[in-house]
Amino acid sequence: MPIADPVIATHGLSCHFGDTVAVDKLTLEVHRGEVFGFLGHNGAGKTTTVRLLNGILAPSEGVARIFGRDPIREGSEVRKRTGVLPETPALDERLTARENLRVFGAIYDVPPGEVDSRTDRLLADMELADRADERVGGFSKGMKQRLALARLLLHDPEILFLDEPTASLDPVASRLLYSRIRELTHDGRRTVFLCTHNLAEAELLCDRVAVLAHGRLLALGTPVELGHRFGDAHDVSIDIGAGQAGLATRTVGGLNGFEAAVANDVGTTITVSRVKRDSIPNLVQSLAMAGVSVYRVTPREPSLEDVYFALQDDARSQGAAP
Numbered sequence: 001m002p003i004a005d006p007v008i009a010t011h012g013l014s015c016h017f018g019d020t021v022a023v024d025k026l027t028l029e030v031h032r033g034e035v036f037g038f039l040g041h042n043g044a045g046k047t048t049t050v051r052l053l054n055g056i057l058a059p060s061e062g063v064a065r066i067f068g069r070d071p072i073r074e075g076s077e078v079r080k081r082t083g084v085l086p087e088t089p090a091l092d093e094r095l096t097a098r099e100n101l102r103v104f105g106a107i108y109d110v111p112p113g114e115v116d117s118r119t120d121r122l123l124a125d126m127e128l129a130d131r132a133d134e135r136v137g138g139f140s141k142g143m144k145q146r147l148a149l150a151r152l153l154l155h156d157p158e159i160l161f162l163d164e165p166t167a168s169l170d171p172v173a174s175r176l177l178y179s180r181i182r183e184l185t186h187d188g189r190r191t192v193f194l195c196t197h198n199l200a201e202a203e204l205l206c207d208r209v210a211v212l213a214h215g216r217l218l219a220l221g222t223p224v225e226l227g228h229r230f231g232d233a234h235d236v237s238i239d240i241g242a243g244q245a246g247l248a249t250r251t252v253g254g255l256n257g258f259e260a261a262v263a264n265d266v267g268t269t270i271t272v273s274r275v276k277r278d279s280i281p282n283l284v285q286s287l288a289m290a291g292v293s294v295y296r297v298t299p300r301e302p303s304l305e306d307v308y309f310a311l312q313d314d315a316r317s318q319g320a321a322p
Contacts, residue, residue, distance in 0.1 A: 005031055005032040005033075006029035006030060006031055006032075007030060007031065007032045007066065007067055007158065007159055007191050008028075008029065008030035008036075008053060008064075008065070008066055008159065008191070008193065009028075009029045009030075009063075009064070009065045010026050010027055010028055010029075010053075010062065010063065010064045010065075011027050011062060011063045012025045012026075012027060012061060012062035012063065013025070013026040013027070013049075013052060013059055013061075013062035013063065013064050014026070014059060014060045014061045014062050014215075015045075015048055015049075015052055015057060015059055015060050015215075016060040021214070021215055022045050022048040022215050023045045023048050023049055023052065023059075023215040024045070024214065024215040024216040025062065025216070026045075026049065026062070026215070026216075026217055027217070028210055028217065028220055030191060030193060031191070032158075032188065032189075032191055033185055033187075033188035033189065033190070033191060034185065034191060034192075034206075034207040034208060035181065035182070035185055035191075035192040035194060035205050035206045035207050036191065036192065036193050036194065036206065036207065036208055036209070036210070037194050037196060037202040037205070037206035037208070037209035037210065038193060038194065038195045038196070038209075038210055038212070039196060039197065039199070039202055039209055039210065039211050039212065039308060040197065040211065040212035040213060041197060041213070041312070042197065043214070044212040044213060044214060044215065045212055045214065045215035045216075046163070046195040046212065047163055047195065048215070049195075050084060050161045050163060050193070050195060052064055052071070053066060053071055053082075053161070053193075054066075054071055054075070054078065054079060054082060054084060054161065055071035055072050055074075055075030055078055055079065058072050059072075066078045066081075066082065066159065067081060067158075080108075080155070080157075081157055081158045081159065082157050082158070082159045082160075082161065083152040083153070083155065083157035083159070083160050083161065084152070084161040084163070085148055085149060085152045085160065085161065085162045085163060085165055086163050087163045087164040087165075087167050089144070089145070089148035089151075091136050091144055091147060091148060091151075092136065093135065093136045093137035094135065094136075094137065095135065095136060096132065096133045096134055096135055096136065097123060097128055097131060097132050097133070097134065097136055097139075097147050097150075098119055098123070098132045098133055100136060100147065100151060101115075101118075101119040101122065101123070101147075101150060101151055101154055102115055102116075102119065104151045104154055104155075105118070105119070105154050105155070108154065108155035109155075110154060110155055115154075118154055118156075119132075119150075119154070120132075122150035122153055122154060123150060125150070125180070126146040126147065126149060126150045126180065127146070127176070128143060128146060128147060128150070131143065140173070141168055141169055141173065142169050142170065142172070142173025142174075142176070142177070143173075145165060145166070145169060145173070145177060146173075146176070146177065146180070149165070149177070149180060153184075157190075158189065158190055158191065159190070159191045159192075159193060160184060160190060160191070160192045160193065161193045161195070162181070162192060162193070162194050162195065163195045164195060164196055164197070164198075165177060165181070165194070165196075166178075166196075166198065166201060167198075174201075178201070178204060178205060181194070181205055182205065192205075194206060199303075199304050199305040199308055200304075200305070202223075202304060203223050203303065203304040203305075206223065207222065208220065208221060208222050209221070209222075209223060209226070209304065211226075211307070211308055211311050211312075213311070213312055213315040213316075214315075216315075218311045218312075218314075218315055219307070219311055223303075223304045223307075224301075226304070226307045227301055227302040227303070227304070227306070227307055230302075230307045230310050230311060234274070234275050234276075234277060234280075234299040234300055234301065234302065235271060235272070235273050235274070235275070235299070235300045236271070236272045236275045236280060236283070236297060236298070236299045236300070237269055237270075237271050237297075237298040237299075237300070238261075238269065238270050238271075238272070238283075238284070238287070238294060238296070238297050238298075239268060239269050239294070239295040239296040239297075239298075240268060240269065240270060240287070240292050240293055240294060240295065241268075241292065241293035241295070242267065242268055243267065244267075244291075244292050244293060245263035245267035245268070245270060247290060247291065247292055248261060248263070248270045248287060248290075248292045249261045249262070249263055249270060251286060251287055251290040251292060252270070252272055252283070252286075252287070255283070255286055257279060258272055258275065258279070258283060259272060259273045259274055275299070277299070280297065280299060284297055
């Protein structure tokens with residue numbers, strides 16, 4: 001359960017590479033215990049932001065704080081408490097899974113007496129215990145990603161930066177990784193900063209999301225909040241009387257402001273696309289006045305995908321997105 005304790009805070013954070021603005025005056029807070037989605041197209045500034053927050057890059061202007069610390073001046077202290085899983089994690093494929101974790105434990109100064117016990121526990125958690133002593137070169141992509149997540153957790157970081165963690169994974173491997181990500185924050189101690197352009201993944205996993213275009217923050221909130229704020233049009237499913245599909249679709253087609261209705265195969269339900277919430281009563285009234293029997297009206301709430309593309313379209317119209 002997220003609590004209002006910001007472990008990440010930025011104010012006016014910017015990063016320029018010559019004339020290219022990778023991150024543009026980014027201001028946000030991420031709370032302890034939440035899965036925070038950082039959404040944007042390729043080149044939106046997601047990976048650059050992660051590098052800024054971990055002290056790998058220095059900002060051109062603005063401020064970033066991790067646990068109240070400056071990641072540039074206090075980078076070593078910050079990185080003791082954070083972990084980064086890049087999109088293509090570098091594992092030594094000549095070594096076994098167990099050996100990979102032992103090497104990483106030495107790099108991160110995990111107490112020698114704890115390395116083996118942590119390794120065994122994490123391999124079991126990632127369902128890799130039976131492959132612990134096999135070389136990683138023979139692992140599938142999903143197994144490698146789970147091993148990379150185990151390696152990330154070996155020094156017990158409080159903030160996990162995950163960059164496209166399910167890229168190129170099959171649905172079964174993705175589902176297993178999703179369950180592990182949800183488990184990471186169940187006690188409220190860890191925070192996950194999830195960079196992704198997989199909108200279904202973000203809607204499933206994230207407590208809050210930030211939407212970016214060319215390094216600029218477009219919106220921030222829970223998926224439900226953003227749906228209410230930016231997804232002003234709904235697909236509406238309406239159950240009607242048998243044999244009335246033709247009458248219903250003709251009635252909708254004759255109304256101003258509504259897209260043509262589509263009937264289902266048995267003709268007992270019609271779907272009207274992109275209906276504004278405050279127009280739904282007028283739509284139902286018009287159908288009833290035309291003699292259509294209306295039994296149930298089911299608006300589909302805007303999804304995160306609907307919100308995302310609405311925001312990107314608006315940014316594009318203003319010249320802020322590709």
